[in-house]
Amino acid sequence: MDGSSLPEVRSTCAYCGVGCGVLLRADGAGGLTVRGDPDHPANFGRLCSKGSALGEVTGLSHRLMAPHVAGQVSSWDAALQHVADRFSDTIAKHGPDSVAFYVSGQLLTEDYYVANKLMKGFIGSANIDTNSRLCMASTVAGHKRAFGTDTVPGTYEDLDQADLVVLVGSNMAWCHPVLYQRVLEARKTRGTRIVVIDPRRTASCDQADMHLALEPGSDVALFNRLLARLAQDGQTDAGYLTHTVGFDDAVKAAQADDPAVTGLSPQEIEDFCNLWIGTERVVTVFSQGVNQSSSGSDKVNAILNCHLATGRIGRPGMGPFSVTGQPNAMGGREVGGLANMLACHLDIENAMHRQAVQQFWNAPTIPDKPGLKAVDMFRAVEEGQIKALWIIHTNPAVTMPDADRVSKAIKACPFTVVSDITAQTDTARLADVLLPATGWAEKDGTVTNSDRWISRQRAVLAAPGQARPDWDILAEVGRRMGWQSAFDYQDPAEIFTEYAALSSVANRFEKDFDISGLAGLDASSYADLAPVRWPVGKTRKPERFFRDGGFFHPDGKARLLPVTHRPPAARTEPKFPFRLNTGRVRDQWHTMTRSGLSPRLSAHLAEPFLEIHPEDARRHGLAAADLAEVRNPTGTAILRVRITDAVAPGQVFAPIHWTGETAPSARIDALVPSVTDPVSGQPESKASVVSVSRMKAAWYGFAISQDPIAPNVDYWAASRTDKGFRTELAGYSQVQDWEETARSWFGLAESAATVVADPARGTYRIALTVENRLKAALFVSREPVALMRDYLSTTIGNGPEQVLVGRAPADVEDAGPTLCACFGVGVKTILKAIEADQLDSVEAIGDALGAGTNCGSCRPEIADLLAVHGKVETPA
Numbered sequence: 001m002d003g004s005s006l007p008e009v010r011s012t013c014a015y016c017g018v019g020c021g022v023l024l025r026a027d028g029a030g031g032l033t034v035r036g037d038p039d040h041p042a043n044f045g046r047l048c049s050k051g052s053a054l055g056e057v058t059g060l061s062h063r064l065m066a067p068h069v070a071g072q073v074s075s076w077d078a079a080l081q082h083v084a085d086r087f088s089d090t091i092a093k094h095g096p097d098s099v100a101f102y103v104s105g106q107l108l109t110e111d112y113y114v115a116n117k118l119m120k121g122f123i124g125s126a127n128i129d130t131n132s133r134l135c136m137a138s139t140v141a142g143h144k145r146a147f148g149t150d151t152v153p154g155t156y157e158d159l160d161q162a163d164l165v166v167l168v169g170s171n172m173a174w175c176h177p178v179l180y181q182r183v184l185e186a187r188k189t190r191g192t193r194i195v196v197i198d199p200r201r202t203a204s205c206d207q208a209d210m211h212l213a214l215e216p217g218s219d220v221a222l223f224n225r226l227l228a229r230l231a232q233d234g235q236t237d238a239g240y241l242t243h244t245v246g247f248d249d250a251v252k253a254a255q256a257d258d259p260a261v262t263g264l265s266p267q268e269i270e271d272f273c274n275l276w277i278g279t280e281r282v283v284t285v286f287s288q289g290v291n292q293s294s295s296g297s298d299k300v301n302a303i304l305n306c307h308l309a310t311g312r313i314g315r316p317g318m319g320p321f322s323v324t325g326q327p328n329a330m331g332g333r334e335v336g337g338l339a340n341m342l343a344c345h346l347d348i349e350n351a352m353h354r355q356a357v358q359q360f361w362n363a364p365t366i367p368d369k370p371g372l373k374a375v376d377m378f379r380a381v382e383e384g385q386i387k388a389l390w391i392i393h394t395n396p397a398v399t400m401p402d403a404d405r406v407s408k409a410i411k412a413c414p415f416t417v418v419s420d421i422t423a424q425t426d427t428a429r430l431a432d433v434l435l436p437a438t439g440w441a442e443k444d445g446t447v448t449n450s451d452r453w454i455s456r457q458r459a460v461l462a463a464p465g466q467a468r469p470d471w472d473i474l475a476e477v478g479r480r481m482g483w484q485s486a487f488d489y490q491d492p493a494e495i496f497t498e499y500a501a502l503s504s505v506a507n508r509f510e511k512d513f514d515i516s517g518l519a520g521l522d523a524s525s526y527a528d529l530a531p532v533r534w535p536v537g538k539t540r541k542p543e544r545f546f547r548d549g550g551f552f553h554p555d556g557k558a559r560l561l562p563v564t565h566r567p568p569a570a571r572t573e574p575k576f577p578f579r580l581n582t583g584r585v586r587d588q589w590h591t592m593t594r595s596g597l598s599p600r601l602s603a604h605l606a607e608p609f610l611e612i613h614p615e616d617a618r619r620h621g622l623a624a625a626d627l628a629e630v631r632n633p634t635g636t637a638i639l640r641v642r643i644t645d646a647v648a649p650g651q652v653f654a655p656i657h658w659t660g661e662t663a664p665s666a667r668i669d670a671l672v673p674s675v676t677d678p679v680s681g682q683p684e685s686k687a688s689v690v691s692v693s694r695m696k697a698a699w700y701g702f703a704i705s706q707d708p709i710a711p712n713v714d715y716w717a718a719s720r721t722d723k724g725f726r727t728e729l730a731g732y733s734q735v736q737d738w739e740e741t742a743r744s745w746f747g748l749a750e751s752a753a754t755v756v757a758d759p760a761r762g763t764y765r766i767a768l769t770v771e772n773r774l775k776a777a778l779f780v781s782r783e784p785v786a787l788m789r790d791y792l793s794t795t796i797g798n799g800p801e802q803v804l805v806g807r808a809p810a811d812v813e814d815a816g817p818t819l820c821a822c823f824g825v826g827v828k829t830i831l832k833a834i835e836a837d838q839l840d841s842v843e844a845i846g847d848a849l850g851a852g853t854n855c856g857s858c859r860p861e862i863a864d865l866l867a868v869h870g871k872v873e874t875p876a
């Protein structure tokens, strides 16, 4: 079929909570092209590098195509009956609280609704929790304490209209890139100032007016100082304070806190306070540097206190703004995905709410107490209280704190079901039953973004093999457990309209969440649904919340909370002198089961790493490109050292993305103990303590191969290239026969080997060919191998001679590591443009090479290169 004749379909990006609209066109051969939807209110046509590469991650080679029971392919009928029987038997013997679901903020609202209905209304337990516990729980708790509901008061337009944007624990340039582009646009047009509050210098700091590199975990003390100053200077809004209670106590607590614990100079703190106080239109954006903390809820309330005290909430260009991480993190909160919530922002602990939901569902039961939150849930699995567990659309064996222990617990659980699009994940490998789910481009439903826009995700590709949508799998298990009519859904439209109707019921309780205006959609209007921002009630409601109070506590007033600084639970000590911070990189999504399939995205940062300050590196005998052993009592990791003053002395930073599939010794959550915030239950994922030392490797290696490898060595880390894979390697002990070792790692027993060896110096270059075509090559030396890795990765399929030279021939230009993932422009190409062609601005480089002109998320790095080369880029 001619691809261009297929229609373009409106959908939503698979990745972050910005929720960008995309236009997808199937190419008729199983692939698709993607461009930004110019009409979508989140992005107006823009996409970041990850969104632009969505077309590269729809391949089927890694997909799970059929159900598996005990490692054997099974029919759907047998697999689903087995799941239903095991859950029913377990409940019959041990009660409803002996089973649990662990789900995901990446599920569609319809999937989430069915999972929640099945567990809470029919199984009769609240043991359903979601990875949003690791992500948004502190915000949810903070919002509920202050507002009485989990409401994001503002909108994205506030970022366009603000005069000051404060990013607290948010690396927006990399994690919400399209939103960050909106902020930079505002900076251009109205001079919006940017402050970044982050212990680490990130890409988001490059355009910032102020970077406050505070001590990890000290945000409460900083915002308490701001509140104390607001009170002291008489800069609060007395009129607005009549909509609140708790101001005096909050100020008293704030005054008692010592801002010195932030490690910032008094001048820095006062400059920040002056700027915040002096700018009415201020949006304080916060993300995981706030939430993922043992004082996460208090951090959220410390921020909300300042906005409530000044009435800077619910008006254009101002407000506290929690940006959501996953594409449907917001939808999951609305639909009751957390163990302590019911759908439509109703509370499990409120008898009237429970009764209303139970009645609406015509459900036999409904739990009257919250279920187990993620960390407690996996502890209950470990201790044997949970005997049947269903994990859907998340990879907890990698991303939960204390990940080694969580993996063991899942493995030991008497019955574990995993629904995923691939069997190649650390969690899927532990399952008793594996169920193939349709992926992003193959399924229909809705998601809600950070801005409360509900957007449709639409199927444009056929379901591969026997894969089925998550809602459909869940509903059929519900029917097979005996609840036919409650789970008799034909399509997602039916589920959505039921949910919208439930929101009318919920509105009896005067809640914020209202989509009752959508309850009457029929199948075709659901199919055509354009993005819509809630509330969408039967009557028109304002777009922003709380401009004139109207909070959801029984007295209608907001709460200012007295909060006090608490340092992170783990303390550094001589044995574990470093604070380990963790987070994301620009071009990978979580455990890389999708973004890792794109060679373009994999080129940006191809290996797991540890950022460490130059002084610390020197003191601990670490040189550039060394491997570091990172340890604490919870676990260990081996990571490539990146020496940089972006991190402060005494702190190290590592990304979260690598797994047993891509770099088994770099699973960072193996080093994160399961300490949680006492209010929200959210883990402290960014503040463990570790020791760092040089890995005493006997050899280092670099390999390229057509097929993936999983060698049994102390360190390996693999990534995709256009022609196959590249793998970094290292080992503690000498290898006797490199040629044989290479053949076995690459699974190329029959290949011809060309070897260039210098055993005295410990260097080996081995090319393995089949019919004179290069299948794989291995480079070994006693020191970290300096090679033209990007060039070598292109030689797969050629003759062996080229690769053994180890560097590019004179007529081939080495572009260096990729900087602009959208256009595949390398660092060396950009440097050449700066040096030889005398280009001196990000714009000029964009005009010449295209770099930085699509998603813009590499612009800070281009500016960095300019700065390093003496071309100071004037802020855009």
Ligand SMILES: Nc1nc2c(c(=O)[nH]1)N[C@H]1C(S)=C(S)[C@@H](COP(=O)(O)OP(=O)(O)OC[C@H]3O[C@@H](n4cnc5c(=O)[nH]c(N)nc54)[C@H](O)[C@@H]3O)O[C@H]1N2
Residues within 6 Å of the ligand: 016, 017, 135, 168, 169, 170, 171, 172, 174, 175, 176, 197, 198, 199, 200, 202, 215, 216, 217, 218, 219, 287, 288, 289, 290, 293, 324, 325, 326, 581, 582, 583, 584, 585, 586, 587, 588, 589, 590, 686
């Ligand atoms: N490229 C990419 N984008 C993503 C994702 C992805 O995997 N890849 N995931 C999405 C998801 S689910 C989420 S939740 C978001 C997360 O988005 P962000 O929260 O922006 O990302 P993180 O890198 O986890 O952490 C943000 C920053 O918190 C800082 N930090 C650590 N400790 C503290 C502290 O005590 N105080 C303060 N103020 N800051 C601290 C870290 O140094 C880090 O720079 O990203 C979303 N977008």
Ligand SMILES: Nc1nc2c(c(=O)[nH]1)N[C@H]1C(S)=C(S)[C@@H](COP(=O)(O)OP(=O)(O)OC[C@H]3O[C@@H](n4cnc5c(=O)[nH]c(N)nc54)[C@H](O)[C@@H]3O)O[C@H]1N2
Residues within 6 Å of the ligand: 104, 106, 131, 132, 134, 135, 136, 288, 292, 325, 326, 392, 393, 394, 395, 396, 399, 400, 401, 419, 420, 421, 422, 425, 437, 438, 439, 440, 470, 582, 583, 584, 589, 590, 591, 592, 593, 594, 656, 668, 669, 672, 685, 686
């Ligand atoms: N140390 C540390 N740990 C962290 C964080 C951190 O900053 N630091 N961040 C935390 C945060 S904020 C988050 S959100 C989590 C994310 O952690 P996870 O949710 O565990 O990570 P993902 O890789 O997004 O897992 C999604 C899984 O769903 C599968 N999948 C994809 N599409 C579908 C589908 O349509 N249906 C089904 N059934 N499966 C599908 C994917 O293949 C993948 O296995 O990590 C948390 N862990």
Ligand code: SF4
Residues within 6 Å of the ligand: 013, 014, 015, 016, 017, 018, 019, 020, 043, 046, 047, 048, 049, 050, 051, 052, 176, 177, 178, 179
């Ligand atoms: S910012 Fe990027 S990852 Fe996030 S929704 Fe938009 S295109 Fe997707």
Ligand SMILES: [Mo]
Residues within 6 Å of the ligand: 134, 135, 136, 325, 326
């Ligand atoms: Mo997240």
